[in-house]
Amino acid sequence: MNIKGSTNIVGLIGHPVEHSFSPPMHNAAFEALGMDYAYVAFDVDPSDLKSAIDGAKSLDIKGFNVTIPHKIQVMDYLDEIDEVAGLIGAVNTIDFKEMKGYNTDGIGAIKAIEEVTSVKDKNVVIAGAGGASRAISFYIAKYGAGSLTILNRNVRKAQNLAEDVLNSGLIDSVKSGSISTINDCLIDADILIDTTPVGMHPHINDEPIALAEDMHEDLVxxxxxxxxxxxxxxxEAIEAGAKPIYGIKMLLYQGAESFEIWTGKKAPIDVMEEALRKTLNLE
Structure with a gap:
């Protein structure tokens, strides 16, 4: 990486950030396109968030990704919030040109899914009702899903999220329920999205939220x-003959969306994916 006096800086703010996969992904993209940019991770304590945003403006930083725990509070320090990010109630990307906040998590999931199938008019089941589910749910609605069912252990959280999505006016059919009813919900489902931490390292042998016997071959x-x-x-999906979509794809596409917001250039998806796979030791 050739850092010069003219180099444009973008980066990540969060607490902590040292394990982020974003710097190698974005810096590989900048290098591939010959762009005079560098991506840096900044560990920002929550008590310093306002001063960090003010400082970034003063230093002419071009953009930030935002991760835990700043995605909600940072909205207080921006001039404008993208419509869907406002509905979600969280921002993960800032463009300093307009001091505008976006949420690219949901579009990352949509683009990952659309490698396999369109969301439009599909019956979608989402497991989980936390931040990731919220971001994805609004984009599922925005992209024209036929119906959405949100399942969670805490049914009240699922109900609250379902009500928020329905009240957005983006979709006509949103249901909620207990994750224990997932088997019944999958019978007519076209797409299953799991936003729960089940199976995440180091708990890789957790009992999955659904088994192969509950899935059908047309399920994504x-x-x-x-x-x-x-x-x-x-x-389990592979065993059932269903179509699997890997989480790395959401990570890839949310990053690509941020890249395009900051630079106005089409992200080099193949380069970014290769960098991600190397970082995650998938090659």
Whole structure:
């Protein structure tokens, strides 16, 4: 990497950030396109968030990704929030040109799924009702799903999220329920999305949220967990003859979306994916 006086800086703010996969992914993209940019991770304590944003503006930093625990509080320090990010209630990308916040997590999931199938008019089941589920649910609605069912152990959380998505006016049919009813819900489902931490390293042998016997061959199964690459749920999907989508794809596409927001250039997806796979030791 050739850092010069003219180099444009983008980066990540969070607490902690040392294990982020974003710097190698973005820096590989900048290098491949010959762009005078560098991506750096900044560990920002929550008490320093406002001063970090003010400082970034003063230093002419071009953009930030935002991760835990800043995704909600950072909205207080921006001039504008993208419509869907506002509905989600969280920001993971900042463009300093307009001091505008975006949420690319949901679009990352959509683009990962659309490598296999369109979301439009599909019956979608989402397991989990946390931040990732919220981001994905609104984008599933925005991209024209026929119906959405949100399942969670804490049914009240699922109900609250379902009500918020329905009230957005983006979709006409949103249901909620207990994750224990997933078998019944999968009978008519086209797409299953798992946003729970089940099967995430080091708990790679967890009992999956659904088994092969509950799936059908036309089902698309997306697991947002990317470590390990092939989760217990995806192993079940493969056994059932269903179509698996790996969590690394969401990580890739949310990063690509941020790249395009900052630079206005099309992200080199293949380069970014190769860098991610090397970082995750998948090659």
């Amino acid at each position: 199964v997306f697991d947002a967990v990317y470590n390990p690459n092939e989760t217990v749920l995806l192993k």
